[in-house]
Amino acid sequence: MNTPLKATSAPAAEAVRRFVESRVMPLAVQMDQEQEIPRILFTEMAAEGLTGLAVPVKYGGTAVDYATLGAIHEELGRGLASVQNACTVFGMVCKPLSRFGSEAQKDKWLPAIAAGEVIPAIAITEPGVGSDISKLETEAVQEDGQIILNGSKKYITLGQIADLFLVFARLNGRGVAVLVERGTPGLRINPLRGLMGLRANMLAELTFENCSVPVENLVGKIGFGFTHVANYALDEGRYTTACGSVGLAQACLEHSFHYTGERFQFGEPLRKHQLVQKMLSEMITETKAARELCAAAGRLREQGDPAAITETLVAKYHASKTAVHAADHALQLHGASGCMNGNPVERLYRDAKIMEIIEGTSQMHELQIARTFRL
Amino acid sequence: MNHEEIKQQVTEFLTRSLRTKELKDDDNILELGLVHSLFMIQLIMFIEKTFHLELEEEDLDMDNIKTVNDLVVLIERHQQTGAAFQ
Numbered sequence A: 001m002n003t004p005l006k007a008t009s010a011p012a013a014e015a016v017r018r019f020v021e022s023r024v025m026p027l028a029v030q031m032d033q034e035q036e037i038p039r040i041l042f043t044e045m046a047a048e049g050l051t052g053l054a055v056p057v058k059y060g061g062t063a064v065d066y067a068t069l070g071a072i073h074e075e076l077g078r079g080l081a082s083v084q085n086a087c088t089v090f091g092m093v094c095k096p097l098s099r100f101g102s103e104a105q106k107d108k109w110l111p112a113i114a115a116g117e118v119i120p121a122i123a124i125t126e127p128g129v130g131s132d133i134s135k136l137e138t139e140a141v142q143e144d145g146q147i148i149l150n151g152s153k154k155y156i157t158l159g160q161i162a163d164l165f166l167v168f169a170r171l172n173g174r175g176v177a178v179l180v181e182r183g184t185p186g187l188r189i190n191p192l193r194g195l196m197g198l199r200a201n202m203l204a205e206l207t208f209e210n211c212s213v214p215v216e217n218l219v220g221k222i223g224f225g226f227t228h229v230a231n232y233a234l235d236e237g238r239y240t241t242a243c244g245s246v247g248l249a250q251a252c253l254e255h256s257f258h259y260t261g262e263r264f265q266f267g268e269p270l271r272k273h274q275l276v277q278k279m280l281s282e283m284i285t286e287t288k289a290a291r292e293l294c295a296a297a298g299r300l301r302e303q304g305d306p307a308a309i310t311e312t313l314v315a316k317y318h319a320s321k322t323a324v325h326a327a328d329h330a331l332q333l334h335g336a337s338g339c340m341n342g343n344p345v346e347r348l349y350r351d352a353k354i355m356e357i358i359e360g361t362s363q364m365h366e367l368q369i370a371r372t373f374r375l
Numbered sequence B: 001m002n003h004e005e006i007k008q009q010v011t012e013f014l015t016r017s018l019r020t021k022e023l024k025d026d027d028n029i030l031e032l033g034l035v036h037s038l039f040m041i042q043l044i045m046f047i048e049k050t051f052h053l054e055l056e057e058e059d060l061d062m063d064n065i066k067t068v069n070d071l072v073v074l075i076e077r078h079q080q081t082g083a084a085f086q
Ligand SMILES: Cc1cc2nc3c(=O)[nH]c(=O)nc-3n(C[C@H](O)[C@H](O)[C@H](O)COP(=O)(O)OP(=O)(O)OC[C@H]3O[C@@H](n4cnc5c(N)ncnc54)[C@H](O)[C@@H]3O)c2cc1C
Pocket: A089, A122, A123, A124, A125, A129, A130, A131, A132, A154, A155, A156, A157, A158, A195, A197, A198, A201, A203, A354, A357, A358, A359, A360, A361, A362, A363, A364
């Protein structure tokens, strides 16, 4: 069940596979049920280079190429989607910070994030604004060398434990991105528990009440918030979410493959029944197709081809749908046993659906794909 | 890359990214309503990878890069500065 992506990037992905199998998978049920990733795991991830994947080497990161990044996220997604999505968030903060941040910001934050000492989060979504990010309502005012924030953010991955938030707001109608440290007066963090999937992602709602940070905390110029910084982050997030979705689909396939080999009905293994074979064949084909779309997007990203952005949209759209379909088949193939809490396919089923919502819903992808093809 | 080659690359990129058949050197892509939400990140990717330049924040203001000519000027200015450092 090895992946073609691994051929070009074997050492890093192999190491991540070993890490995932020894450190993530054994804790997956616990993380899902207790709704948290233990802090120690972030330290271990840092030691594996997983927290610095989008951090330039100069700042202590691993700054891997896109094929390797894709292969790593596939391995993480195969292990636990919550951990994979946590790494996506690290990338969504570090990538734009590396590109648009000031030298002082980069010096201060990137090495600490890569070392696993600082956990970042990205705060775009608001209670009233999800898909239509150009309508964000959180307000920023510039006054006496300070940026003062008022508003709220919702569904922020790692929000419960993050040390640093990349917050998007509107200043005189123009988009801005601002770094806000945990503990800044005026920032309130309320945990959001009871999520259906990605339960270990420690989501939070953030409230900003006259929350004041130095103007030096702006990332990029005033007006760059949405067009430059947020889009840069979301594009990166879409790629790694796509690859994570492939890993999730792969996990569904592997669990189903083994289970249908061991479970007998009507005198033979489930796998020998043609209707079961149909489901497994669909999973194999769709997962391979999704992986190839991710590989194509990764190649274009590495080349800097502008088509990479659209290919990434296509890859995320298809891969997240593949994950949902594969999880649906996996659950069906496991019958009642798959419906039990603690069975991996039950978790995969819940996690898969979230992949169709984060970093842009499937509908937003359809609209964007239609727009780029001028339909 | 000489002036004409840069202009050709820029025109090719813009027509592809903005999905327009034709673009004159001084056509204002903002006024023509061609710019889509992902344009800026495509542009950054294109310039940095094709011309091996690192753009400054000031370069990325849409108001300063509305035409083929604007972009060619920007790229040539960076190439000259780069050459001066060598
Ligand atoms: C587990 C999880 C983690 C998350 N982590 C983060 C995070 O770290 N940071 C962050 O900022 N956000 C985060 N989010 C929020 C996520 O980005 C949003 O949920 C997502 O962008 C969709 O926004 P929404 O939920 O408000 O849905 P809405 O925008 O309200 O959409 C609801 C439904 O309507 C559809 N819809 C909306 N507009 C249209 C249209 N024009 N045409 C057709 N259909 C449409 C959507 O596709 C969707 O199906 C997270 C969400 C989850 C579930």
